[in-house]
Amino acid sequence: MGHRPASTALRGMLAAAVVVGSGAVGLLWDSLPAGTPTNRTVEITARSFAFDPAILRARVGDTLTLRFASLDVVHGFYLEGYDVDVTIEPLRREVEVRHPGGPEVELAEEVTLTLDRSGKYRYRCSKTCGAMHPFMLGELIVEPNRLLPASAGLSVGLLLAGVVLVVPGREEARDGRG
Amino acid sequence: MAAVEPGAKRSGVDLAAAIPPFGRLLRRRWFPQALALPLLALLVLFLATGWWGTPVGNRNGLVVFVWILWWFLLIAVLVPFGARAWCGVCPIPTVGEWLQRRTLFGVRAEDPRDHREGPGHRVGRNRYRGLGRRWPRRLANLWSQNLAFLGLATFSPVLLTSPLASAVAIGAMVLVATAVALVFRQRTFCRYLCPVGGFLGLYAMGSTLAVRSRNASVCADCREKSCLAGSERAWGCPWLEYPSRLERNNACGLCFECVSACPHENMSLFLRAPFSDRRLRGWDEAFKAFLMLGLALAYSVVYLGPRGELKSAARGLATGDWLGFLGFAGGLWILALLVVPGVFLGAARAGRRLAAAPVPLRDLALAGAAALVPFGLLVWIAFSVPLVLANGSYVVAAASDPFGRGWDLFGTSALGWTPVVPHWTPWIQAVLVLAGQAAGLRAGWLETLATVADRRRAIAAFAPTAGALGATALLFLALFVG
Ligand SMILES: [Cu+2]
Numbered sequence: 001m002g003h004r005p006a007s008t009a010l011r012g013m014l015a016a017a018v019v020v021g022s023g024a025v026g027l028l029w030d031s032l033p034a035g036t037p038t039n040r041t042v043e044i045t046a047r048s049f050a051f052d053p054a055i056l057r058a059r060v061g062d063t064l065t066l067r068f069a070s071l072d073v074v075h076g077f078y079l080e081g082y083d084v085d086v087t088i089e090p091l092r093r094e095v096e097v098r099h100p101g102g103p104e105v106e107l108a109e110e111v112t113l114t115l116d117r118s119g120k121y122r123y124r125c126s127k128t129c130g131a132m133h134p135f136m137l138g139e140l141i142v143e144p145n146r147l148l149p150a151s152a153g154l155s156v157g158l159l160l161a162g163v164v165l166v167v168p169g170r171e172e173a174r175d176g177r178g
Numbered sequence: 179m180a181a182v183e184p185g186a187k188r189s190g191v192d193l194a195a196a197i198p199p200f201g202r203l204l205r206r207r208w209f210p211q212a213l214a215l216p217l218l219a220l221l222v223l224f225l226a227t228g229w230w231g232t233p234v235g236n237r238n239g240l241v242v243f244v245w246i247l248w249w250f251l252l253i254a255v256l257v258p259f260g261a262r263a264w265c266g267v268c269p270i271p272t273v274g275e276w277l278q279r280r281t282l283f284g285v286r287a288e289d290p291r292d293h294r295e296g297p298g299h300r301v302g303r304n305r306y307r308g309l310g311r312r313w314p315r316r317l318a319n320l321w322s323q324n325l326a327f328l329g330l331a332t333f334s335p336v337l338l339t340s341p342l343a344s345a346v347a348i349g350a351m352v353l354v355a356t357a358v359a360l361v362f363r364q365r366t367f368c369r370y371l372c373p374v375g376g377f378l379g380l381y382a383m384g385s386t387l388a389v390r391s392r393n394a395s396v397c398a399d400c401r402e403k404s405c406l407a408g409s410e411r412a413w414g415c416p417w418l419e420y421p422s423r424l425e426r427n428n429a430c431g432l433c434f435e436c437v438s439a440c441p442h443e444n445m446s447l448f449l450r451a452p453f454s455d456r457r458l459r460g461w462d463e464a465f466k467a468f469l470m471l472g473l474a475l476a477y478s479v480v481y482l483g484p485r486g487e488l489k490s491a492a493r494g495l496a497t498g499d500w501l502g503f504l505g506f507a508g509g510l511w512i513l514a515l516l517v518v519p520g521v522f523l524g525a526a527r528a529g530r531r532l533a534a535a536p537v538p539l540r541d542l543a544l545a546g547a548a549a550l551v552p553f554g555l556l557v558w559i560a561f562s563v564p565l566v567l568a569n570g571s572y573v574v575a576a577a578s579d580p581f582g583r584g585w586d587l588f589g590t591s592a593l594g595w596t597p598v599v600p601h602w603t604p605w606i607q608a609v610l611v612l613a614g615q616a617a618g619l620r621a622g623w624l625e626t627l628a629t630v631a632d633r634r635r636a637i638a639a640f641a642p643t644a645g646a647l648g649a650t651a652l653l654f655l656a657l658f659v660g
Contacts, residue, residue, distance in 0.1 A: 050486020081601030100596070120604045120659060122484075124568060126595055131339040132493055134236050134569050138484045141660075148659045151608040152652055155615055159648045162619050168633050 007169060015161035019154060026153020027146055037061035041110075044068050044123075044138075046075035046088050048130045051123060051138035059143045060118040066111045068095050076126025079140065081117055085126050118142045188390055190450030194437070195392075204437045204447060207412055208283040210266045211433065215282075218269035221348070223580070228345025232582025238341035239580025242572045244348070245338050250566045252378075254559045258452065261385035262378050265431035270352050271368055274359025278306045279413070287410040301363055302407025302414040310363045313370050313418075320462035323376030324469060328514060330373050331473050332507045335480075335492035365416040369429060379428040380466045381555040383455035384617075388448045389421065389430050389437065396444040397422035405436035405445055412439035421445055426455040428463075453552045456621045458544045465515075467550040468522060471650070472514030474557045478657045480506070482564060521650075522546055525642035533638035535630050545629040546643035549622025553647060556614030557654055560607040567603055571596040607658035615651040619644055 037059070044066055045052040058064060068077060070090040077086040078100075087096040097106050125136035194201030203209050220243075228240035235241040256264050276282065278298075286305040288296075299310030336343045351372070358367040368375050391397050405421035408414030412435045415421050419429050421436035422445070436445045458464055480488045487502075494503030526543035529535075535542065571593055576582075578591035585591065626640040627633065 047486070049489050051484070054484035054486065078595075078597065080597065080603075119601070121601055122564075122568075122603070124597070124600075128234060128236060131235060131496065132335070132489045134339075134565075134572075135481045135489055136486070137482075145660070147604055147608055148655065151612060151655050151659055154612050155648060155651045155655060158612065158616050158619060158651075159644055162623065162644060163637075166623060166633070166637055 011165055015164045018161045018164055019157035022157025022160060023150050023154040026149040026151070026156075029149040029153070035059065037063065039063045039065070041065040041067065044077060044088075045071060046077065046125065046136075047071040048073065048075075049125070049132040049136035051077075051125075051136070054138050056123075056138065056140045057143065058115055058140070060115055062115050062142075064113045064115065066113065067093075067109065068111075069093075073129050074127050075129050075136070077123055078126040079113075079123045080121040081119070082113060082121065084111060084113065086111060087127060115142045119145055119147060188392060188448060190388070190448040190454075192392060192446050193449055194446040201446070204434050205443075207285065207438050209434065210263075212283065213267040214269050214272045217267055218272050221269045221352075225345050225349055227580045227582075228341040228348070230581060231341055233341060234582060235339040235341060236569065236572050237576060237579070237582040239576045239582075240341050240344050240348075241338070242576040243580075244344065246565060246569055247573045250562050253381075253555075253562050257378060257381045257385060258555065258559070259386050261382040261387045261427045261432060262375075262430060263387070263432045265368060265375065265378065266433045268368075270348075270372070271355045271359065271365060273352065274356040274367065275365070275416070277356065278308050278359050278364070280307055285408070285410060285413055287408060290407075299363075303404075303410075304408035304413050306363065308360045308363075311361055313362055313366045317370060319370075319460060320376050320379075320466050322371055323373055324462065324466055326371065326373035327376055328469060328473075328511065331477075331514075332510055333495065334477075335489075335506070336496050339493070340496065364418060365431065366418070368431060369417055376466055377470050380463060380470065380551060381558075382427040382430075384453040384552050384555055385427055386450055386452050387432075388424075388427055388450055388454070389432060389434070389445065390424055390448050391422045392444045392446050394422075396442050400442060400444070402441055404439040404441060408435075409439050409441070411441075412436070414439070426457065428455070453617050453621055456548045456551070456625050458547055458551075458625075460544070461540070464544050464547040465519060467547045467554055468519040469514035470554045470558070471550050472518040473510065474554065474561055475518070475650075475653070475657075476510050476513050478557075478561050478654065482561065483657065521646050522550070522643065525646040528642040529626075529639040532641065533630065533635040535632075535635050535639050537630055537639075541629050542626065542639055545625035546622050546640065548625040549618035549643060549647050551618075552621055553614040553618035553651070556610045556617070560610035560614075560654070560658060563606050563610070564600065564603045567600045568597045569595075570598060604659045608655060611651055611654045611658065615647060618647050622647065 040062065042056060042064055046068070047070065068086060068088045070088045072090060074090065075088045077088060083099050083101045085098045085100050093109050094107050097108050097111055119142055121140045121142065123138045123140060125133055129136065194204050224240040224243060227238055231238045231240070252264055279286065287303045288300070288305055290303055296305055298305055298307035301310065330337065337347055354371070355367040358371060402409065404411070406414055415436055416433055417429050417431045424430055437447070458467070480492050491499060491502030492506045494500060494506065523543055526546045527539060530537065530539055530542050572595065574590050575593045578587045578589065579585040622643055623640050627636040630636040630639050
């Protein structure tokens, strides 16, 4: 029973290579040529307990100008990874903009963001607005979101590596058992 | 894990032997039960904050401490690294257990040949108060716990956000645990009724800690069987297990009675590789694994997803949106009891055909479901990570003001909502999902190989389940990362 140590080590290395390779293929999958960065204005509407748009897609390098409105009570707009926290009052164009990294607070009608980091960032309500407040969130996807194809590649790689690890070797195949 | 041959040494690190002071602590009768007392005081405090404190969930000590701090410590730390250590110190059954024992740290032991009648009833060498009934055999499985947990999960949108509802639910658990302790013997409630206990037992299989016998031949020669029957040193296993024969973590509550009881010092606590217990023993356990996976999926969509309609529907019970609530509850139950089991039972059936394996479908399905123990645990941790990264600061603030009445006990109540590296969430979640997939593939494969015996047939038999697991992992990656 069992494999000889050399073949076990070889299988292990091959399996690891398969996993890493699949992850790498996943990474390359998304390297489409980047378009020219665009400038967009997006209206973010908050209500209990959702943001509209719920999912915001953009490309790295794009500039987003965000304007805000609340349909009911006071909500917040905290963007993960971007040091922006906005307080949105109902029936008011002006919002209070805070940068959690620093002390200054300013009033503004819009917030301009240059998307210099790719990936998935959630925007969360930062002002207690009711029961489901801790779960009030939306998603900013800044393409290329490389983690998705890379992790999907790794996931497929795990299945392939499993095959490499368990298929019977030649000798085992001959006597029909593992 | 195969049974240990008589005389064989157990694999893993024997912690009581490796760290003698720790071994002495494990043999103390008051450890770890004494820790339940301060936790009972905290439980009473939090029930009070739930009852009388602010109705705003994220400012109420009960909601914040139980559903953010306790939940995260439980699923991400205690279960993977400490098995059911929580059960060893849980304050919920403490009152009932005291009513049975009528002593905090003492033991009531007597000679079983002594036929004098006393108050209460005798189990082995120990005397307990209460009726001491045995739990009905038909109910001696996880089905009650499966239903209870699904029920709690259905009301989770209210429980997680309403301090009063949480207080009522947890208070009711204490009452039921106490009542059950008066009628049935020992930890019947924890073993067969506690909704939390069911999934703790399942996922504790993967834990790196395990109470086991050191040397099977010592147990084979043992006449006293104090781990089972109790002695003047300790109570017999409160969990209705036979500790010297433990081969899985599922029903071990880490009370260490057996470690204290054994006159041969043959019971110990072992540190071992993760995901060592693999064998599922019945449909009740397989369905526990299925429904926990279904709930992780549903929760990830509803709580972590961006869809506000789903969140409103989930809370329909509190807002009068009956249709929405019915949709949420129906979706949850269909996903947990039909879709996930359907996928994995279908995969087992397909594998059985592919392999032409002369093995009952049940055995193959249970072997495949073994994959969902590591995978389920890790996706539950992945689901829980953003809850603490984003909302952990509520715990610090509520510690100073648990009732939400403007107190400032530790000077932290003014701390605003401060997420900590929330943008790392997708990375951490991707690693957890992939690790869960790898560990799940290994567990399911090893169990299938042990069931089918023939390697080539086992590959064919496991292939559809491996595919279903891979597809599920991709689904979670799409939710968490995409
Ligand atoms: Cu809000």
